[in-house]
Amino acid sequence: MTVSLASIRAAARRISSGVLLSPCPESIALSEITGSRVFCKLDNLQRTGSFKERGARNALLQLTPAQRKRGVIAASAGNHALGLAYHGQLLEIPVTVVMPDYAPLIKVTTCQRLGARVLVKGADFAAARAEADGLVAAEGLTYVHGFDDPAIINGQGTMALEILKQVRDVEAIVAPVGGAGLIAGIAVAVKALRPEVQVIGVESKATASFAAAVKNRGPVTIPRCATLADGLAVLRVGANSFALAREHVDRVVSVSEDWIALAILRYAELEKTVVEGAAAAPLGALLAGKLPELKGKRVVLTTCGGNIDPAVLSRVIEIGLVADGRRSRFTVKISDRPGGLAALSKVIAAAGASIKDIAHDRMFSGPDVSAVHAVCTVETRDKTHIRALHRALKKAGFPVVRP
Template sequence: MVDLNKIVRAKRMISGFVEKTPFSLASKLSALLGAEVYLKGENLQRTGAYKIRGAYNMIANLSGEDKAKGVIAASAGNHAQGVAISAREFGIRAVIVMPEATPLLKVSGTRDLGAEVILKGDNFDEAYAYAREFADKEGLIFVHPFDNEFVQAGQGTIALEMLEDVPNLDYMIVPVGGGGLASGVASCAKQINPDIKIIAVGAKGAPAMFDSFRSGKPINSKSVKTIADGISVRDASPVTLSHILENVDEFVQVDDEEIAEAILYLLEAQKIVVEGAGAVGVAALLHSKFSYKKGTKIGVILSGGNIDVQMLNVIIEKGLIKTYRKMTISVTLVDKPGALTGLTKALSSANANIVKIDYDRFSTSIDYGDAVITITLETKGKEHQNSVIQALKANGYEFKQIL
């Protein structure tokens, strides 16, 4: 267990540099779930994620001699920016090793904070191994993203803030990758209120800590693949696992589809932008991964908001299709003047908004004199899509629904 006194000292150390983020009642989500759900907005933190807390606390506690050597870290992005901005604050060198597939937003954000960035490896663990080698070569101090007591204590300050704002929380939901956040938060919460329930949430595509929790010993994954890159950790840490086994009441998993739905829900219903790792707690709630009594007070940590814009676009587009708000159809027409006008009139009669049209008369799969029209439409739900289909049939059009 991370000592509560160390967490309290960390809070004093980071105060004035790290933001105290809002912990607010999510009215729509609460009404949907029949509970009082509060969201801890670490997506609004400096650098857009909670990692700055632990990084700053560790660097602040380095001796003057160690600060002069400079620091190095391995990270998929959020820890990188936390280390970079903290090192800049102390005027010391920072080198960050990031997996090659790290989103551009996180790479450029880290460089903009003055750090040297090295892209190496297919995942965090490969980047970590290279960073360790580079640290020995260059004589740099390694800032571990989770296996360090100062880092864990820094992350634990989130729980202090949550319980200051809502002292009688019944549940605290925390994302888990390497386990540094869960170690600090769960240790802090349990020492203040032993009755509070801690729910850890991991991504199915990165199951190391989940499997380790169930078995009671570290079990590494062969590979990881998830849109929640912030918790995409292949190997389980014995250090953080021991804290999690001691303090976490239940450990659940969510898959990428569930994470994507939570991201879209938060964007639409709560007007909050989060990354995959930041959405796993809400995903667990939306998909009933654990049980609770009605009226229960639940605190959810939105751990970060640094989502890649291209990924967000994919999530939005897929979400619109799944919720029947966008559809694509293919219609074969005789290629003559006015043919397309008739089709668009039929769609207009069903109040469908056309957002894209592709007109193909050259494909070898269609007859001479014909053209294939592919149309993407904005719709207002399943019933509206059925109305569009009926309008096309009523006007004699044969079509295929592609999406």
């Protein structure tokens, strides 16, 4: 099986009755903060919350009758598993998924609710894959690779066909890179139809398997690191997807966790849209200034997944607020006499900041028993406001001991 414009078009026809043609609206708010004319391809609106349904349905529909009867299996951190489970249920094909132990609980429980047999085993994707391979041999299941199977890549490439119709004057498409199946499919379709359109990949610095493959001149296994973008936490980029992406993708950049967190926050605040870390990475790259050549251009961000654990989302929002300069913590020395805390609070209020929490640290405040360290968490407008607050504190006799 190959990956080409013809095979991607065939996949689009094959899956059209079961996969949402997701909208791709312009975002005035994101355009204003990035300097690009931004459109968001909202594949987080798919039934299972991600673009993975495209490849999953395409692969399932090409199974032989015998394969359909025995069922399929995959190792997946979540979204590929969800896509297989949902479309397996629709097509009456048994699905087994093996998830590594870092898979978000929301994805585990949703897979189970969709009727899949779910096994949570292995510290990483490689270990989960080894477990799945054992079941392939023992039970005669068909393995469906989440990002390196040509049927999967063809399915993911259908997103590009939709984008080119929805935003006819698009100048660049920015997509996340994990195993590289999505960007490989997009790039093959785009370069065949509109070679002048830039296709740019974004990966997390914590899981930069594509960059490692480029440096190694081929896929190589990287160490596992924690990341907000669990959908990109692939330790080794796919061989097929890497070869296709290397040939057709214009460039790949990486972003830090802080920018991914900030992008999740921006989507929630400005677009009223919940996205997972992988889907936020393209916006993170724009916010971080990694793609200055896209200023003023029509850019589609592949907002490709919204399956983020609510508990993680709350922490990510907090991290994003800190990165944005809207939450700050600092330590000052104040008098431990009556009125000391009131005087500090007055200065903070006068500077326009809002106190969220104050804790007294007497144990490590030094030998002066008449003074105490006050650890303050405050709400501010931005990083400039934080610096102004620190200057006001210093002028009032409350110099910051620890920022």
